Amino acid sequence: MPGHNLAGNAERIATRISTQELQRRWSAVRAAMADRGIEALVMQSANDWLGGAVKYFTDLPAHNGYPRSVIFPLAGPMTVVEVGPFDATRQFGGADPVHRGVGDIRYSPSFLSIAYTHRYDSEAICDSLRKGGYRTIGLVGAGGMAHGFVAGLQAAFPGAETIVDATDLVDSIKAIKSEEEAGLIRAAARLQDDVFAAVLAAIRPGMRDIDVTALAWREGQIRGSEQGIFLGASAPMGSASPFLGRHMQGRTLAAGDHLSLLIEINGPGGFYTELARTLVLGRASQELLDGFSAVREAQDATLRHMKPGALCRDVAAAHDAFMIGRGLPPELRLYSHGQGYDMVERPLIRRDEPMALREGMCLAVHPGYETESLFAIVCDNYMIGPDGPGSCLHKTQKKVFEI
Numbered sequence: 001m002p003g004h005n006l007a008g009n010a011e012r013i014a015t016r017i018s019t020q021e022l023q024r025r026w027s028a029v030r031a032a033m034a035d036r037g038i039e040a041l042v043m044q045s046a047n048d049w050l051g052g053a054v055k056y057f058t059d060l061p062a063h064n065g066y067p068r069s070v071i072f073p074l075a076g077p078m079t080v081v082e083v084g085p086f087d088a089t090r091q092f093g094g095a096d097p098v099h100r101g102v103g104d105i106r107y108s109p110s111f112l113s114i115a116y117t118h119r120y121d122s123e124a125i126c127d128s129l130r131k132g133g134y135r136t137i138g139l140v141g142a143g144g145m146a147h148g149f150v151a152g153l154q155a156a157f158p159g160a161e162t163i164v165d166a167t168d169l170v171d172s173i174k175a176i177k178s179e180e181e182a183g184l185i186r187a188a189a190r191l192q193d194d195v196f197a198a199v200l201a202a203i204r205p206g207m208r209d210i211d212v213t214a215l216a217w218r219e220g221q222i223r224g225s226e227q228g229i230f231l232g233a234s235a236p237m238g239s240a241s242p243f244l245g246r247h248m249q250g251r252t253l254a255a256g257d258h259l260s261l262l263i264e265i266n267g268p269g270g271f272y273t274e275l276a277r278t279l280v281l282g283r284a285s286q287e288l289l290d291g292f293s294a295v296r297e298a299q300d301a302t303l304r305h306m307k308p309g310a311l312c313r314d315v316a317a318a319h320d321a322f323m324i325g326r327g328l329p330p331e332l333r334l335y336s337h338g339q340g341y342d343m344v345e346r347p348l349i350r351r352d353e354p355m356a357l358r359e360g361m362c363l364a365v366h367p368g369y370e371t372e373s374l375f376a377i378v379c380d381n382y383m384i385g386p387d388g389p390g391s392c393l394h395k396t397q398k399k400v401f402e403i
Contacts, residue, residue, distance in 0.1 A: 016059060016269070017059045017180065017181075017269065018180060019100055021178060021180045021181070022057075022059060022100055022101060024178060025056060025057065025173070025174075026057070026072075026101065028173050029041070029057075029072070029169070029170060029173055030074055030075075032169050032172075032173065033074050033138065033166075033169070034074065036138070036164075036166070036169060037136055038074070038136050038137070038138040038164065038166055038169075039073065039074050039132075039134040039135055039136050039137070040071055040072065040073045040074065040129065040132060040134040040136075040137050040138070041070075041071070041072040041073075041137075041138045041139075041140050041166055041170070042069070042070070042071055042072075042125060042129070042137055042138070042139055042140070042153065043057070043069070043070050043072070043139070043140040043141060043145075043170075044062075044067055044068065044069040044070070044121070044141075044144075044145040044146065044149055045061070045062040045067070045068055045141075045144070045145075046062050046065050046066060046067045046068070046112060046146070047061075047062060047063060047064075047065065048061030048062060048063045048226065048227045048266075048270065048341075049227060049228070049229075049342070049343050050144065050342050050343055050344065051068075051144070051341075051342070052174065052340060052341030052342035052345060053070075053140045053141055053170055053174070053341075054068050054070055055270055055341045056170075056174055056341055057070055057072050057078065057101075058070060058078065058080065058099070058100075058101070058102065059100065060098075060099070061226075061227075061270060061341075062082075063227070065112060065113075066082065066083045066111075067081075067082070067083065067110065067112065067121055067146060067149070068080065068081070068082045069081040069082070069121050069124075069125050069149065071125060071128055071129060071132070073132060073134070076094075076103065076132075077092070077093065077094035077101055077102055077103030077104075078094075078101050078102045078103060079102070079103055079104055079105075079106065079125075079128045079132075080099070080102050080104075080105045080106070081105070081106045081107075081108050081121050081124045081125055081128075082105060082107065082108070083107065083108060083109065083110060083111070084105075084107025084108065084109065085107050085109060086107075086109055087107075088106075088107040089104055089105065089106050089107070090104060090105045090107075091103070091104050092104060092105070106124045106128065108120040108121050108123075108124050112146060115148075118146060118147075118148025118149070118152075119148060119152050121146070121149050121152075122148065122149045122150075122151075122152025122153055122156070123152065125149075125152075125153065126152065126153060126156040126157070129156075129157070130156075135162070136161065136162065136164060137153075137157060137162060137163050137164070138163075138164050138165070138166025138169065139153070139163060139164070139165055139166060139167070140166050140167050140169075140170045141167050141170075142165065142167070171345070171346045171355075172355070174340060174341075174345070175338055175340070175345065175346055175347060175355070175358070175360075175361050176358055176359075176360040176361060177340065177360050177361070177362055177383070178360075181271065181340070182360070182362070182383055184267060184268065184269040184270075184271045185267075185271045185273060185339075185340070185362050185381070185383070185393065186393055187267045187268060187269070187271075188225075188265075188266055188267025188268075188269075188271050188272065188273045189267075189273045189275070189381055189393035189394050189395075190267075190395070191220065191223045191224065191225060191265075191267045191268075192220075192263045192265065192267075192273060192274070192275040192394065192396075193275070193394055193395050193396050194219065194223060195216050195219045195220050195223070195263055195265075196216075196261070196263060196275060196277065196396050197396075198215065198216070198219040199212060199215060199216050199219075199261065199279070200279065200401060200403070202215055203253070203259070203279060203281070203403065204253075204281070204403075205253050205254050205255045205257075205281055206252065206253065207252070207253050208249065208250055208251060208252050208253070209232055209233055209234050209244075209249035209250065209251050209253070209259065210246060210249040210250060212232060212249075212253075212259065212261070213230035213232050213246065213249055213261075216230050216261070216263060217230060217265075220263070220265045223267075223268075224267060224268035225265040225266055225267060225268075226266050226267075226268070226270050227265065227266055227270070228263075228264050228265025228266050228272065228343070229245070229262075229264050229265070229343075230246075230261070230262065230263060230264070230265070231243035231244060231245060231261075231262040231264070232244065232249065232259055232260060232261040232262065233248065233249065233251070233259065233260060234251050234253050234257045234258065234259040235251075235257065235258065235259075236254070236256065236257055237256055237257070237258055237280070237282075237284075237285050237288070238285065238287075238373050239372070239373060240370055240371065240372060240373060240374055240375040241258055241259055241260045241278070241375050242260065242370060242375045243260060243262050243276075243375075243377075253281060254281070255281055255282055256280075256281060256282040256283075257280075257281050257282075258278055258279065258280040258281070258284065258288065258400075259278070259279050259280075259281075260276065260277075260278050260375050260377055261276065261277060261278075261279060262274060262275070262276040262377075262379065263275045263276070264343060266341075266343075270341055271339075271340055271341060272339045272340065272341070272342070272343050273339055273362070273364065273381040273393060273394070274339065274343075274364050274366070274379050274381065275379055275380065275381075275394050275396060276366060276377050276378060276379030277378070277379075277396060277399075277400075277401060278292065278375075278377065278400050278401070279400075279401045279403060280400060280401065280402045280403065281403055282402065282403075283402055284400045284402055287373065287374055288374060288376075288400060289400055291369075291374045291375075291376030292376055292377075292378065292399070292400050294326060294328060294369075294376060295367045295368055295369070295376045295377060295378045296378050296398055298319065298322055298323060298328075298367035299365050299366075299367050299378055299380070301318070301319065301322045302315060302318070302319050302322075302335075302336060302349070302365055302367065303365065303382065303388070303389045304388075305318050305319075306357055306363070306382070306384060306388055306389050307357065307387070307388045308356075308357055308358055308359045308384060308386065308387075308388070309356055309357065309358075310356060310357045311354075311356050311357075312347045312348060312349050312350065312353040312354075312355055312356065312357065313350070313351050313352070313353055313354075315336075315349050315357070316331065316336075316349050316350050316351050316353075317351065319331060319335065319336075319349070319367065323367075323369070328369050329369050331350075331367070334348060334349075334350055335349065335365070335366055335367045335368065336348075336349035336363055336364060336365045336366065336367075337349060337350075337363065337364055338361055338362060338363055338364075339362050339363065339364050339381065340362060347361065347363075349363070349365075357384055358384065359384055359385060359386050360383070360384065361383070361384045362381060362382070362383050362384075362393075363381065363382055363384065363389075364379060364380070364381050365379070365380060365381075365382060366378065366379035366380075378398060380392045380393065380394045380398070381393040381394060
């Protein structure tokens with residue numbers, strides 16, 4: 001139930017970031033805030049797929065559509081606003097073993113589906129901001145916050161210099177993984193390898209696509225995954241099998257069919273990686289094998305360009321040149337991107353990304369292309385080392401799996 005009491009029950013949390021790691025993050029962000037003259041950050045999320053900033057600061061995500069808002073001050077403990085009873089507050093003083101670094105939690109019975117409650121969270125946050133006397137407030141990911149929340153902040157604090165965008169400030173720090181974070185990312189990749197192996201052992205004609213992804217979901221959950229998606233669709237050989245969501249996974253597999261499967265779930269601790277391969281219930285066509293060979297070669301070509309200091313837009317341009325040179329379409333969507341607490345986070349390997357690659361970043365690399373008869377895809381994760389990408393974080397073979 002929203003607003004439940006977890007204080008003093010740290011042992012209930014399956015995988016926790018160390019307090020030392022949280023303090024490292026807080027210190028790095030506060031140093032950047034001081035340089036910018038920002039006295040408090042405000043962030044909000046309603047999910048743990050693309051709401052990584054809230055978890056980055058508190059080690060607890062927003063989830064199930066319930067907003068969780070955070071004030072992170074230049075000095076002192078945080079304030080959290082989350083769904084719960086009217087006028088209820090819990091005081092922690094920054095010392096609670098679950099809500100580490102949190103001074104108080106204010107509860108607000110608001111719901112994104114109920115329009116007249118949309119002001120409740122911003123009213124609680126604005127009240128705490130006024131009490132803190134903060135003059136320059138940085139919003140983190142304002143475009144992903146509820147409109148009513150941001151509108152309430154802007155109305156309460158008018159003036160061009162009062163509220164600033166601090167998203168880039170946090171993104172540039174969050175994108176570089178610590179040793180502890182990198183260890184959890186590697187654990188997520190191993191978990192996905194295990195899930196894929198379980199699917200490989202169980203898939204057979206007569207199963208529906210949803211049976212395959214439901215089996216994969218269970219395997220991920222019992223191994224410690226907290227959230228994520230499985231995209232997959234089957235088709236007869238000679239027809240494309242693109243990634244589709246659960247509402248489109250009702251087809252029944254037959255002998256000779258193939259299925260594209262994307263495993264994009266997080267691991268214990270909440271860090272995302274992603275793995276994609278194609279499975280065939282029989283023999284793969286030469287077209288499918290050639291398509292996989294092309295995207296694997298494209299993945300290798302991208303990895304050669306991923307050196308610390310390389311501009312992401314230059315890597316993307318090199319990928320397009322590679323694809324066009326082989327008679328394949330250029331990338332118009334997103335074929336490589338950062339991952340961490342967000343399923344997709346910066347940097348994006350795309351023409352509109354100003355960020356450069358740096359040592360310590362984790363990137364998914366998934367070139368692909370689609371025709372009427374083929375969906376070619378490969379997807380794996382890599383950490384950027386001092387000289388470029390290290391070894392692939394996934395151990396699943398890079399091939400079309402014939403069963």
